[in-house]
Amino acid sequence: MRRSFFTKTMTVEHQLADWRNQALTLENQVNQTVIGLNPLVRHLITAVFTRGHILLEGNVGVGKTTLLRALARGLGGQYQRIEGTIDLMPSDLIYYTYLDRNAKPCVDPGPLLTHGDQLSTFFFNEINRARPQVHSLLLRVMAERSVSAFNTEFQLPYVQVFADRNRVEREETFELPAAARDRFLMEIKIDPPNDDVLLDQLMFDPRYHDVDKLIENVEPGLIAHYQLNDIAQLIQQAVIASPALRKYALALWKATSNPQQFGINLADVDMPQLLHAGVSPRGMSYLIRAAKVRAWLQNRTALFPEDLQAVFPVIMMHRLFLNPSYAYRKDEILPQLVSGILNQIAAP
C-alpha cells in the first residue's frame, strides 16, 4: 500500500520534519550496509532530495553496486542496472528482440521501458565504455525524464541516474562530453575506506561477502519514491537565502570564471590562461538546490555558507574546464582551485 506523507492536516513544517526523519533513517541504514563511506552517502541522500543525477568514479569492487542497491531498496520503486560496452546501441536500452520457441520474432521492453514510472534508480555501470550515441540517449533521459520509442513518448518521472566511470581503464573508452557532465548534479569519487579496522571487516566479516543479505539492513520502500518530486519542491520553497548569502553565492560563481580577480593564484599557473569556461547557470542552480537540501537535512530553513561549501567540490569540480595547456594537470589543479575559491571568498 502506498503511504502518503502529504496529508491535508499536516503543516509544511511537519511534512518537512517527517521527511527529514525518513531521509536520516535511510542514510543511517545505508551507512550500516556499506562501511566507511559516510560523506559519500550524505552526498547521495542530498542528491536524492535534489532530484539530481550522479556520476561515480571509482575502481572495481569498491562497493558501488552494494551502495546503490541499498539506496534503491530504501527508495522503493524499481532498480535497473546496465553495463556499458563498446557494442551497446541506444536501442538496447529501449527494447530487446529475440526469437521465441517457435522461431517467431518478438520484441520486449528494454531496461528503460520495463518499469516505466516505477523506475527510480537507473545504474549505468562503466558509462565510458558506451559509445557517444548511447550517451546522447542517456542525456535526454536525464534532462527530460522521458524517452521516445515506437512512436510513443514514455515518461520516467521518478528516474534518478547513477553512472559509473571506470577510473583505471582508458582503452576503448569514450570520454563524456562537457554537455553530458554538466547534466550530472554531482561527480563523486568512491574509494575503499581509509581505516584498518574497516578494511579488516571487509576482508574477514562474512556479512560483507553476501550482498543480497547485506542490503537487508535497509527497510524496503522506506521512502515513497513517487513523492520525492513533491517533497523536493517543498524543500526548495522552505529554505531561504538571505541577501548576504546571495551575494556570497554570486562571488563564488564569478570566481569560477575569473579566479585571479578574487586573488586566487596557483603555483606554476598563468591564471588568466587557466580556464576554458566557468560554471554554467545550471551548475550554480544545482549548487543552491543541493545546498538547500543540506540545510534541510541539518534541520534549518535558513541557508548558511557552510551548506554551499559542503557541496561545492562535488558539484563544481567537473564543471570547471581547463585550457588544453593545463588539462593534463587537472587532477592536481582542480582541487587546488576549488579550495582556493572557498578559502579566498569571504563568507558572510
Ligand SMILES: Nc1ncnc2c1ncn2[C@@H]1O[C@H](COP(=O)(O)OP(=O)(O)OP(=O)(O)O)[C@@H](O)[C@H]1O
Ligand atoms: N565499503 C564497503 N562496505 C560494504 N561492503 C563492501 C564495501 N566495499 C566493498 N564491499 C563488498 O565488496 C564486494 C564487491 O562490492 P560491489 O559489487 O558493490 O562492488 P562494485 O564497485 O559494484 O564492483 P564492480 O565495479 O565490479 O561492479 C561486495 O561483497 C561488497 O559487499
